[in-house]
Amino acid sequence: MQREEARLLSDLKYIRDVMELSATHKLLPDWAAIVGGLLVLAATALTWNLTRSADVVQVLFLPPLQKLFVASVWTGTAAASVLLYWVLALRESRRLGVSLQARPTRMARQAMGPALLTAGVITLRLLLDRHYGVIPSLWMLGYGVALYNAGLFSSEEPRLLGLLFIVTGIAAMFVFPDVDLWIAALSFGGYHIAFGAYVLHGKRA
Template sequence: MAKIHPIQPLPPPEDQEPSLDLHARAMDNLRFIRDTMERAGSFTALSGWGQVVIGVTGALASWVASRQASPENWLATWSSAAVVSVLVGVLTTAMKARAARMPMLSGPGRKFMLSLAPPLIAGGVLTVFLFRAGLVELLPGMWMLLYGAGIITAGAFSVSAVPVMGLCFMVFGAAALASPVAWGDAWMAAGFGGLHVIFGTLIARRHGG
C-alpha cells in the first residue's frame, strides 16, 4: 500500500517579510542615489543660443529706449524687452532640455529657477517705487545689480560661465550708478546686450547649444 505524504502547509506570512524588507531597502537606496546625483549635478539645459537672442533683444531695446521722449515710454520699452527675454529664455531652455532628454525642472534646474526668481521679483517691486519717486536714473544700475546677483546665486547650480556672467553684470551695474545719467542706456546695451551675447556664445559652444 502506497504511503501517503501529508501536504506541506504554506509558509506563514511572516516568513515572507525579509524579502519584502530587502526590496524596500533596495528601492530606498536607488532613490537616495538618484537624489544625490541630482543634487550634485549642474543645470546644463540653459540655452546659450537663447542667451544670444536675449542679448540681441537687449541691444535693440537700448537703441529704441534711448530715443524715447518720456520716462513712461522709456520704461515701457524696457519692460517689453524684459517680457520678451523671459519668454525666449524659457522656450529655448525647454527646447534644449527636451533635445537632451532631461527634465528642465530637475533638481539643479528647479534650484536654478528658485534662486533666480527672488532678485528679479525684488527688482520689479523697486522699479515701481523708484519710478513713482522720479528716480528713473537709478533703474539701469539697480536692474543690472539685482539681475547679476540672481545670476550668481542661480549659477551655483549651473555651469561655471553663468556665475561669472552674473559678476560682470554686478560690476556693470555699479559702474552705471557711478556714471552720468546719460550713459544709462549705453551700460544697458553693454550688459543686457553684450554680456548675454558673449556668454551665450560661450555656453552654446561648450555645453551643447
C-alpha cells in the same frame, strides 16, 4: 545597521544628484541668450534714435506717445527674452530627456526669485518717487545677484556672469551714471551675446 542603510540611501541620492547636475550643464541658455542680447541692442538703438542721449532719464522729456513707445519696447524686449528662454529650454529639455523640474534646475530658478522680486519692489518705489536714473543700474545689480545665486545650484558660468553684472551695476550707479543706456547695452546686450556664444562653443567643443 541603520548607519549602513543611511549610507546606501545617501549613495542613491548622490547618484541622482550628480546625474541631474551633469545633464543640467546642457540646459544653459545659448541661442536664447544671444537673441535676447540682440533684442536689447535693437531696443537701445531705438531709444537712442529718439533721445539722442546715453542718459535714460532723457526718455522722460519725450512726447507722451514716444515715451509710451520706448516703455513698450523695453517691456516687450524683457517679455520676449523670457518667453524665448522658456521655449528653447523646454525644447532642449525634451530633446535631452532632462526634466526642467530636476532639482538643480528648479533650485537655480528658485534662487533667482528673491533678488528679482527685491529689484522689482525697489523699482516700483523709485518710479513712484520719480527717481528714474538709477533704475537701469539697479536691475544690473538685481539681475547679477539673481544669476550669481542661480549659479550656486548649477554651474560656474552663470555665477561669473552674475558677478560681471554686479560689478557693472556698481560702476553704472556710482562711476558712469550719465551713460546708463550704453552700459545697459553692454551688459544686457553684450554680456548675454558673449555668454550665449561661450555656452554654444562649449556645447559644440
